Amino acid sequence: MRRTEALRSLVRETHLAPDDLVWPLFVRPGKKVRNPVKSMPGVFQLSVDELVEEAQAGFEAGVRSVILFGIPLHKDATGSGAWDEEGEVPQAVRALKRSVPGMVVMTDVCMCEYTDHGHCGVLKVPQAGRPRKAGQGAPEGELSVDNDATLALLAKEAVAHARAGADIVAPSDMMDGRVAAIRKALDEDDYQDVPILSYAAKFAGAFYGPFRDAAESAPVEGPGIPRDRKGYQMDPANWREAVREVALDVQEGADLVMVKPAVPYLDILRVLRDRFELPLAAYHVSGEYAMIKAAAERGWIDEARVMMETLLCIRRAGADLVLTYFARDAAALLTGRRR
Numbered sequence: 001m002r003r004t005e006a007l008r009s010l011v012r013e014t015h016l017a018p019d020d021l022v023w024p025l026f027v028r029p030g031k032k033v034r035n036p037v038k039s040m041p042g043v044f045q046l047s048v049d050e051l052v053e054e055a056q057a058g059f060e061a062g063v064r065s066v067i068l069f070g071i072p073l074h075k076d077a078t079g080s081g082a083w084d085e086e087g088e089v090p091q092a093v094r095a096l097k098r099s100v101p102g103m104v105v106m107t108d109v110c111m112c113e114y115t116d117h118g119h120c121g122v123l124k125v126p127q128a129g130r131p132r133k134a135g136q137g138a139p140e141g142e143l144s145v146d147n148d149a150t151l152a153l154l155a156k157e158a159v160a161h162a163r164a165g166a167d168i169v170a171p172s173d174m175m176d177g178r179v180a181a182i183r184k185a186l187d188e189d190d191y192q193d194v195p196i197l198s199y200a201a202k203f204a205g206a207f208y209g210p211f212r213d214a215a216e217s218a219p220v221e222g223p224g225i226p227r228d229r230k231g232y233q234m235d236p237a238n239w240r241e242a243v244r245e246v247a248l249d250v251q252e253g254a255d256l257v258m259v260k261p262a263v264p265y266l267d268i269l270r271v272l273r274d275r276f277e278l279p280l281a282a283y284h285v286s287g288e289y290a291m292i293k294a295a296a297e298r299g300w301i302d303e304a305r306v307m308m309e310t311l312l313c314i315r316r317a318g319a320d321l322v323l324t325y326f327a328r329d330a331a332a333l334l335t336g337r338r339r
C-alpha cells in the first residue's frame with residue numbers, strides 16, 4: 001500500500017487543509033508600519049492598514065482564520081488599553097470585517113500586552129499577616145497576580161472585541177474562572193453567539209521567547225514583580241492537570257480548547273482528544289517556528305518539508321485546528337497558489 005502516491009493517499013489517515021490553520025497577526029498603532037520581528041523571520045508587527053493587506057494576501061493563499069494580538073503604545077498597571085474600543089485590536093477587527101469579510105477573526109484576550117509589568121493580570125500585595133509555610137506562595141516581598149480582580153477586566157476586554165465584530169474570543173491568561181466570567185459578560189451584552197476558544201492547557205516554559213519580542217509582553221524586571229508566569233501557567237511535567245484544566249473550562253462554557261505549545265506536548269493533545277468531544281486547537285508557538293526557520297536558514301533542513309510534516313503530525317496527534325506562523329506558507333503550498 002506504499003508503492004505509489006495514489007495508493008498511499010488512498011489509505012492516508014490524516015489530512016492537512018488550509019481550513020485547519022489559524023494565522024497569528026500582531027497589530028500596532030500607526031500607518032504603513034511593518035516592523036520585522038527579529039527572532040521570527042517572516043513575522044511582522046503591523047499597523048491596521050498593513051495588517052489588512054497581509055490578511056488579504058493570506059486569504060488569497062487559502063488562509064481562512066486569523067488571531068489578533070495587540071501591541072498598544074500605552075501600558076499601565078491595570079492594562080486599561082485592553083478594553084479600549086478604539087484600541088488597535090478592535091480597530092483591526094473592524095477593518096478586517098470590512099475588507100476581508102470571508103476571514104474568521106479571532107482575538108487574543110489577555111492583559112500581558114497592556115500591563116506595564118507584563119503579567120497576564122493585575123498584581124496585588126499578598127495578604128499581610130497570613131501565616132506562610134516555608135516554600136509556599138510567592139517569595140517574601142513579591143507581588144502576585146490577583147486572579148479574581150483580573151476576571152472582570154478580561155470580561156471587559158472580550159466584550160470590546162465582540163462589539164468590534166470578533167468571531168471568536170480566545171482568553172490566554174490562565175486565570176481560574178475566566179471562561180465563565182467572559183461567557184457571562186458576552187451573554188449579558190447580547191453576544192451569546194460569540195464562541196470562546198480557551199487556552200486551557202497552556203504550559204509555562206521557554207518556547208514563548210520570540211513571541212514576547214513580537215508582542216512586547218515579557219514580564220519586566222522590577223521590585224516585587226514575579227519573574228515568570230509559573231504562578232498561573234502549567235507545569236510542563238503534568239498531563240493529568242491538563243485534563244482537569246480542560247474539564248473546568250468545558251464546564252464553564254468553552255466552545256473550543258487549546259494546548260500550547262504544540263510539538264513538545266503532542267501526548268497531551270492525544271490524551272485530550274480521547275477524552276473530550278470539543279474541537280481541539282494546538283498553538284505551534286514562536287519558539288517552535290524560530291527553530292525551524294533558523295535550521296532552514298543554515299541549510300540544515302528543508303523548511304517546506306519540515307513545516308508540512310510538523311503541521312500534519314500536530315493534526316495526527318488530535319488537533320482539529322493549528323495556530324501557526326506558517327499558516328500562509330502552508331496554505332499556499334496546499335492550494336498551489338503563490339503568495
Ligand SMILES: [Zn+2]
Pocket residue numbers: 110111112113119120172173
Ligand atoms: Zn498573557
